[in-house]
Amino acid sequence: MVDPGTTPVPAGVGRGARICTIVAFAFAVIAVFFIPILFGLIAVILGVIAATQGDKPLGWYAAGAGAAGAIIGMILGAIVYSAAN
Template sequence: MTSPHDPPDGAPRTPPDARPRAGDQMLSIIGFACAAMALLFIPILFGLAGVVLGIVGHTRGEPLGRWAATAAGAAMLIGTLLGIILTTT
């Protein structure tokens, strides 16, 4: 007995633990890009956006999501410190 969600006969079945492709990690990749932008431009905005994208990516199962959120948070702090140092001197 087949259900409507089963693939048709002869169609390849994907295992449930298949590794995600690079396109499946789009939120994490954008989170890393926001982390890089946070070092140079508006660290609070881009850093926070990168943290949110990394967390959302992690909750959706992206393996790089946690790292993107961490990198964006660190870049936000470093970018803010650089901005303070460069504007006070």
């Protein structure tokens, strides 16, 4: 029986891999607003680690979200910078 306060991790996926995936998605969102190159790169690395540790689809999605977050963050930063000057 599963404790109602916890979310079960699918079979074959380690808890560490799922944690890396969640943190990677969080860093991908943060990359849109703050230091996109740093947080986007961290999200990509954590996503790849999660995917290689068994969280295949979500780990790769997190890595892609990290790259997208970095690109969107850099574009938004350039727009804000050019509007300020």
